Amino acid sequence: MSGNEGPVVALVPAAGRGVRLGEPVPKAFVELGGRSMLRRAVDGLLGSGVVDTVVVIVPDALVEAARADLPDGVLVVVGGEERADSVRAGLAAAPDAALVLVHDAARALTPPSLIARVVAELQAGRTAVVPVLPVSDTIKTVDVLGTVTGTPPRSELRAVQTPQGFDADLLRRAYRDVNGDATDDAGLVERLGEQVRTIVGEPEAFKITTPWDLALARVLLGQAGPE
């Protein structure tokens, strides 16, 4: 494997509404321990020391709010209806990237060391890298009525986190050539028939999705938690 030492650009999709969280402001702008979730995610990327440029993707109405919230030099662009539309908008704003990280603003407590490990794998020559954790529950598939249709072997299952890292040309090809939905960026790369490498993720990189997740994040930061 030959290495890739070109510019590393991190795309931060932050244009979701946060319906499952149910806060009055879009999720990335929710305050968490004195900083917005978006600011925490960006600070983690910059703090890793391995990211050259950060592009955040936010709702149209919050572009100015994001600029005011973020350090100078962070690019702010407008996102789209679905997460993939937002990532596509971020990719278009990063034409000179050699390596791309895609990192949810919702994973606000991701340790910088995980970000550095993803980039190290890319620089060692991997072209698609995702952090994963084993699942501890048994997972079942169900039909529309909720009847169980199967039990995939747990040993083959992993919960996937971000940042997901890619050779920039590969990710651009995936976004250009693959039709249909994927719930993560690696899913598009897989459909090209390309190999995706896993590395061990971090519990702190969990996605803050529900009020329970937000409460957990606040407890982890030492803020008031449940009685």
Ligand SMILES: Nc1ccn([C@@H]2O[C@H](COP(=O)(O)OP(=O)(O)OP(=O)(O)O)[C@@H](O)[C@H]2O)c(=O)n1
């Ligand atoms: N159109 C969208 C939808 C999602 N995201 C971002 O993708 C990340 C992961 O999405 P998720 O956690 O599901 O956030 P939401 O879509 O906001 O959540 P919900 O489905 O509860 O509304 C988040 O940082 C979110 O802001 C985005 O940039 N553009």
Ligand SMILES: C[C@](O)(CO)[C@H](O)COP(=O)(O)O
């Ligand atoms: C990309 C992701 O965080 C990997 O687990 C996840 O798939 C995002 O899904 P969401 O439904 O947009 O939160």
